[in-house]
Amino acid sequence: MELTLVGLRVLRETAERGTFTAGAQALGYTQSAVSRQVAALERAVGTPVFERRPDGLRLTRAGRVLLRRARTALDELDLAAREIDDRQGxxxxxxxxxxxxxxxxxxxxxxxxxxxxxxxxxxxxxxxxxxxxxxxxxxxxxxxxxxxxxxxxxxxxxxxxxxxxxxxESGLLVAVALDGPLGERNALTVDDLAGHPWIATPSRSDEPQLGVWPSLPGRPRVLHTAADWATKLALVAAGAGLTTVTPLIVPALPAGVRALPVLDGPAEVxxxxxxxxxxxxxxxxxxxxxxxxxxxxxxxxxx
Incomplete structure (x- = not known):
């Protein structure tokens, strides 16, 4: 078995990111270079290290074993580099x-x-x-x-x-505009949420859509999607819709936005x-x- 450090780093980055394309971007390589490194690894170990699936890559049993050992080896080499760089303290x-x-x-x-x-x-x-x-x-x-x-x-x-x-643990909250129709409330009910537009995170195959109250009856009216919190909360402040937040977000709420609990329905923890x-x-x-x-x-x- 002949393995290279480049091949092991490609294995680690690609396993983390789930696709050859994302692994290549992280390493600054072309996708074809990453594919060649993975092919060389698989020839060296004599078996596939990745299972190719419609939703991305998944490590095989051999891939998991190799990654575990590669991680140890790469960490040790990184440690050695730091010590040589006089940063051992x-x-x-x-x-x-x-x-x-x-x-x-x-x-x-x-x-x-x-x-x-x-x-x-x-x-x-x-x-x-x-x-x-x-x-x-x-x-x-x-x-x-x-x-x-x-x-x-x-x-x-x-x-x-x-x-x-x-x-x-904490309960889920709903972010509303202070000058909107729900801004004067101290708490909400599920009925209060009906009919309002929502601001959600774009849905992904590996993670459900976030931003809509989970027990809201019927089909939610999602008018805006945004991946970053600054945009989502700015849209709430502008009265463009509601979005769900956890208490972690509350200290960072912009002016004109408040977060309210929903008192009825299933507990959303x-x-x-x-x-x-x-x-x-x-x-x-x-x-x-x-x-x-x-x-x-x-x-x-x-x-």
Missing amino acids: SRRARIGVVPSAGIALLPRVLAVLARTTPELEVSSRVATTPALVRAVRAGTLDLAVVTSRPPHRPLDPESPALVVETLG RRSVAVRLPDADLHPGLVEAFVEVLDDPASATGP
């Missing part, structure tokens, strides 16, 4: 969060880490839950904080099982969870920083 943490945490939670967590563990070099990434889980599995993130909804199924089917630690590999060597202050910020009552209050 520092530690690094690579964290990822979903967009709802990125807009308000992540800056506060980074501030806590800067205060409590100034020796820790932190890099971060904001992405969807499926993308973050793939990154943790591939070893390019040490920790991801994502949102889980009932019935809280496993985040992926691969083994070993990811370590999932609950950081907190969202759970913030930290995800890592079983053998992840985490700095002890990393999870504690997220817990400290999530425990702050200011993260659950708003205008």
